[in-house]
Amino acid sequence: MPNYQGVWDITTQFQYAAEWPVPILSAGRALFAGGYGGNAYQNVIDFINIESTGNASDFGNLSDTPYESGALANKTRAVFAGGENASYARLNVMEYVTIASEGNVTDFGDLIQVNRSPAGSANDTRGLFSAGLTTSGVKLNVIQYITIASTGNATDFGDCTEVAASPSALSSTTRSVRGGGIDNSNNTNVMDYVTIASTGNATDFGDLSAAKGQLRACSSPTRGLFGGGWTTTYINVIDYITIASTGNTSDFGDLLLSRYQHASVSSHLRGVFAGGISNTETNIIEYVTIASTGNGSDFGDLTVGRYGLASGNSSQAHGGLA
Numbered sequence: 001m002p003n004y005q006g007v008w009d010i011t012t013q014f015q016y017a018a019e020w021p022v023p024i025l026s027a028g029r030a031l032f033a034g035g036y037g038g039n040a041y042q043n044v045i046d047f048i049n050i051e052s053t054g055n056a057s058d059f060g061n062l063s064d065t066p067y068e069s070g071a072l073a074n075k076t077r078a079v080f081a082g083g084e085n086a087s088y089a090r091l092n093v094m095e096y097v098t099i100a101s102e103g104n105v106t107d108f109g110d111l112i113q114v115n116r117s118p119a120g121s122a123n124d125t126r127g128l129f130s131a132g133l134t135t136s137g138v139k140l141n142v143i144q145y146i147t148i149a150s151t152g153n154a155t156d157f158g159d160c161t162e163v164a165a166s167p168s169a170l171s172s173t174t175r176s177v178r179g180g181g182i183d184n185s186n187n188t189n190v191m192d193y194v195t196i197a198s199t200g201n202a203t204d205f206g207d208l209s210a211a212k213g214q215l216r217a218c219s220s221p222t223r224g225l226f227g228g229g230w231t232t233t234y235i236n237v238i239d240y241i242t243i244a245s246t247g248n249t250s251d252f253g254d255l256l257l258s259r260y261q262h263a264s265v266s267s268h269l270r271g272v273f274a275g276g277i278s279n280t281e282t283n284i285i286e287y288v289t290i291a292s293t294g295n296g297s298d299f300g301d302l303t304v305g306r307y308g309l310a311s312g313n314s315s316q317a318h319g320g321l322a
Contacts (some may be wrong), residue, residue, distance in 0.1 A: 022262050027051045028317030030265035031059060031078050032274050034066040037281045037306025041065035041086035045097065045105075046303050050267040050283065050317060055300040056274075056285065060104040063095055068166065068261070069143045070128040071310035072120035073099065074148045075321055079108055081129055081154075082115040090114040090135050094146070094154070099316045112144050119169035119217075120312020121176040122148060124318040125198050128157060129312075133165035139184060140165075143194065143202065144146075158201040161192040166243040167183040168217035168264070168311055170224040171196065171320035172243040179208055179226050180215045187211040187231060191241070191249075206248040208315040210238045216273060216311060218266035219243060219319035225252060225271045230260040234277060238288065238296075243319070256286045256296040263309035266290065267317035272299060277307045 023104045032046045043065045046056035048095040066083025069091070073079065081094040092114045095105035111118070111129065116131035118140075144154035160167075164181030171177070177188025180192040189211040192202035196276040208215075208226060226249065227238040235279045239249035255273060262276025273296065283305035286296035313320070 008238045022231070022285050025217040025268045025317035025321060028267055028315055029203070030272060030315035031097070031099065032056065032263045032302060033071060033080050033310040033314065034062055034069050034083060035275060035306035036067050036308040037304050041067055042304060042306050044083055044304055047102070048272070048300070050265065050272060050315060053287070053299045054138050056302045059102045060097065062105050064091065064093070066091060066115040066310070069310045070115070070118035070120040071312035071314040072122040072148070073314045073316055073318070074122060074124050074131070075316045076100070077148050079127055079146065080105065080310050080314070081111055081120070081146060082132065084116040090116045105188055108151045109146070111154045112142065112156060113141065117166040117311065119167045119178055121169035121171040121320065123150065123171060123173050124322060126196050128169070128176050128194070128196065129154065129168050130169050130176070131160050131164040131181060138181065139163035145199070150177070157199045158194065160202045161204055162188060162190055164188060166214045168215050168226060169216040170219040170243070170313065171318070172219065172221050173320055173322050175243055177205055177224055177241065177243060178202065179217060180212050180229060182213040187213045205246045209237060209251065211251050214260040216262050216264035218264040218271040218313050220266065220268045221319045223290050224319070225288070225290060227264060227271070227273050228255055228259045228262055228276065234258045234260045240293070252293045253288065253295040256280060256298065257284055261307040261309070263311070265313055265315040266319060267315065268319060275302050275309050281305045282306050
């Protein structure tokens with residue numbers, strides 16, 4: 001049974017401090033997929049239980065060995081999309097798993113075009129893949145969407161405010177916010193947002209604390225985090241935003257490890273960052289409490305240290321889910 005925010009007054013039948021009901025999804029599985037580590041492109045999918053700590057366990061396998069694919073989820077399914085495989089072929093394939101069970105992926109459909117490094121975000125019904133890098137090295141501004149409960153090819157949603165390879169994205173139940181990445185020449189500090197239930201072009205949200213690419217994002221229903229990434233070196237900074245408003249980021253704290261090309265997932269309570277490059281590839285998982293500010297704490301280890309893991313919130317309890 002979910003917990004609820006706010007205080008219910010039996011006499012007045014009024015919920016103080018929050019609309020009723022607002023569930024707090026503190027429990028749930030999260031998945032980490034693909035990447036490069038151990039001198040090989042990986043097809044492994046790991047899982048953790050976000051409310052606990054401990055090492056990741058084996059979930060199953062992807063059909064290929066994608067590096068920098070995109071990821072998103074609702075409470076039932078996780079969808080992985082695009083990436084670049086061991087033959088350096090960029091992919092348009094989407095595939096999915098049922099999060100509550102373990103096993104290998106099933107085909108979902110195709111992206112509009114091949115795409116390495118799309119940023120995934122979602123609410124309960126709809127998933128978005130934003131920006132990325134296509135075959136010829138051309139950076140993309142396209143946003144495409146899927147209905148997670150069905151299967152089929154992606155549909156055009158609109159455009160980001162800029163082209164961006166290796167951005168990251170996060171969501172509330174209503175908004176998706178995309179931040180950072182590499183534009184036509186440099187890292188970018190731009191954040192933009194869309195309303196998930198509609199279609200159309202993105203609107204400017206504000207700026208990250210620095211221009212950075214290959215960062216990772218996660219969220220509660222109200223607060224979004226952008227952690228790590230690459231400026232002129234890999235960094236440990238965590239920025240945060242209030243998703244319902246617009247504006248520049250504020251300082252949240254620091255990751256245990258300076259890292260980039262990592263993965264991030266969340267529940268309504270915790271943000272979790274895993275893998276990536278920190279001097280060399282790492283298997284370390286760490287977490288923060290999203291509602292507070294502060295530095296990361298040790299969570300456990302991935303089954304294989306790797307970087308270029310799927311980018312997006314492949315958790316059944318993230319901030320886009322009610």
